[in-house]
Amino acid sequence: MQGYFYQQSAKVPEFGEKRAQRMEIAEAPLPPLAEQKRQATPVEWTGELDQFVASHVCDMTGVAEMKPEWVFEGYHIAQSRVIMLGVHHNYDAIAKAPEVEAGLQVVDQYIRAARAAKIVAGWIRTQGWEAEAVTGPMTGSLTMIPPALACGFGELGKHGSIINPEFGASFRLSAVLTDAPFAVTPTRSHGVDDFCQNCRICEDACPPEALSAEKQVVRGVRKWYVDFDRCLPFFNQTHGCAICIAVCPWSRPGVGVNLAAKLARRAERSAAD
Ligand code: SF4
Numbered sequence: 593m594q595g596y597f598y599q600q601s602a603k604v605p606e607f608g609e610k611r612a613q614r615m616e617i618a619e620a621p622l623p624p625l626a627e628q629k630r631q632a633t634p635v636e637w638t639g640e641l642d643q644f645v646a647s648h649v650c651d652m653t654g655v656a657e658m659k660p661e662w663v664f665e666g667y668h669i670a671q672s673r674v675i676m677l678g679v680h681h682n683y684d685a686i687a688k689a690p691e692v693e694a695g696l697q698v699v700d701q702y703i704r705a706a707r708a709a710k711i712v713a714g715w716i717r718t719q720g721w722e723a724e725a726v727t728g729p730m731t732g733s734l735t736m737i738p739p740a741l742a743c744g745f746g747e748l749g750k751h752g753s754i755i756n757p758e759f760g761a762s763f764r765l766s767a768v769l770t771d772a773p774f775a776v777t778p779t780r781s782h783g784v785d786d787f788c789q790n791c792r793i794c795e796d797a798c799p800p801e802a803l804s805a806e807k808q809v810v811r812g813v814r815k816w817y818v819d820f821d822r823c824l825p826f827f828n829q830t831h832g833c834a835i836c837i838a839v840c841p842w843s844r845p846g847v848g849v850n851l852a853a854k855l856a857r858r859a860e861r862s863a864a865d
């Protein structure tokens with residue numbers, strides 16, 4: 593399926609050029625491992641990730657304790673920590689979905705996510721700890737949405753993407769695996785689940801009707817479900833589609849934070865009644 597996707601997008605040469613740029617970043621060697629292992633508290637380690645947001649290497653970071661169920665069958669991940677990195681799409685570009693501009697914006701953000709993972713992994717190695725960068729969209733051993741949910745990036749929306757209060761569903765992920773003793777960051781709930789129960793925007797906007805009005809039980813867990821047999825043919829013909837991400841109200845600049853605050857006030861009032 594991925595091969596067909598690449599075959600389709602080969603019709604626009606810019607995709608190939610950008611993907612080559614991403615591969616170059618992903619395959620670049622990391623700096624050598626420092627001889628001395630830096631000792632710091634878990635909270636100090638995690639606090640230092642703020643420098644990468646401050647310098648715009650990425651737009652958010654979080655840390656989760658690695659879980660075996662996040663590893664694809666046939667793979668093994670030995671590291672105890674997964675550091676998640678998020679990079680925000682340019683809204684004007686992603687709002688053009690499913691046009692080519694939106695697809696190119698997605699590749700641009702995968703380039704940035706790959707660079708961020710390499711920079712963070714490189715920094716950890718200069719502190720004397722092993723680290724491995726995991727770059728998308730094909731992530732090898734690790735499925736990235738579950739650790740991103742666990743480390744507080746947001747909640748799963750009806751469209752199957754994470755919704756974050758600051759960036760909506762409009763961001764991409766990469767990760768770093770390490771045993772450096774980072775403190776885990778807490779999960780975050782900001783009312784998305786209830787909101788999605790009463791919103792149909794992505795459902796109505798999805799051309800192949802791949803999004804369900806109701807949650808379904810998937811491998812024993814009741815959750816929002818994307819019918820990929822419907823989504824993927826359209827996704828592949830439109831350079832990655834992204835309509836559901838673009839139309840989600842949380843993705844509009846400035847909307848998510850206010851919406852989360854409003855939902856929090858409403859929840860407080862209901863708890864007080
Ligand atoms: S990516 Fe496109 S086709 Fe797939 S679920 Fe979203 S809107 Fe539907």
Ligand code: SF4
Nearest residue numbers: 749750788791794840
């Ligand atoms: S468009 Fe509406 S239903 Fe779909 S994920 Fe966003 S908030 Fe939820």
